Structure formats: C-alpha cells, structure tokens
Amino acid sequence: FQSRSFQPDFVPRDPNAKPKRYKYPAFYDPYGPRPPPSDKIIQLAEKIAALPTAERNQIGPALNERTRHPRMQQISVEGIGMSSQGGTSGATKTEEKKAEKTAFDVKLEKFDTAAKIKIIKEVRTFTSLGLKEAKELVEKAPVVLKQGIAKEEANGIIEKLKAVGGTAVMER
Secondary structure, three states, X not given: OOOOOOOOOOOOOOOOOOOOOOOOOOOOOOXXXXXXXXXXXXXXXXXXXXXXXXXXXXXXXXXXXXXXXXXXXXXXXXXXXXOOOOOOOHHHXXXXXXXXXXXXXXXXXXXXXXXXXXXXXXXXXXXXXXXXXXXXXXXXXXXXXXXXXXXXXXXXXXXXXXXXXXXXEEEO
C-alpha cells in the first residue's frame, strides 16, 4: 500500500467520479483545419471529373510542363543495404553497361595480416559498416568493398588501403 499524503498538492480522486470523455476528430489532419476551396477550384474540379479517362491522364504531365516543375531524378539503390546474397536484376545490369565509363568498383585483393586492424578501420571510414561487418568483409578478401563510385574517389580509396598495408584494385 502506497500513500501520497506527503505530497502537498495531492488531492485524492473521487471514487464515484466518471472518467472524462473527449471528442476526437473523425480523422487526424497534421496540418490543421483548412479553409474551404474557392468556387473557381470547385468548378475546375467538376470540369476535370467530367473529362474522359484518357484526357484526365494527360493533366498531370501538362501541369508539370506548364508550371515548369523539375523532373524527379531516378535514384540508384544499387549496393545500399545489400548483403553478399543480394542479387541484381536484369534492369540494373543494363544500367551498369551504360554507366561503365564513370562507375568503378574497388576490390580488396589481399592484405598484410599484421595490418588487418588498420585495414578494418580504413574500410569503416569509407563505408557505413559497423566494426563487426567491416571485419567480416575484410576477412572474405578478395572482396568488392565499394561499387559504382567515381574514378577519383576509387583512386583515393586504393591509395589509403595501400598506405596501411593492403592491395586493392579498381574494376569496371
């Protein structure tokens, strides 16, 4: 049994009191209440709804061009969060053939066993791997450390690995 009488501002709850009922909205709108649309917008929405489906599908691209919105660029997700068992689809292979001249892979061929810890630390600096994952990756040598990077970045990584006692090569 606990007592709260030592708290000066404590007021015991009435045992016969009913719990408070709060009125919740039908749905949650994080932006708060909005003003109703104008008559012009309502008329425009009615005209769009009356259009046939084929013409309705052309509205989006036409509006994007008219308002000069920039096109959304495709983001390459190759090698992000992929482990060694993650496969590549046929679509990514065709992309690689196009981007062969600019994208390079860095492969760790071998390393000096005395410099293993330094190599693991260096691998962690240019990958987002944890200590355990980097250690497992280095121990699997020869292994590709980083894929689809620029030639300058690849050369920098190879130089850093050579400096700490590893042998790395650049692959296309």
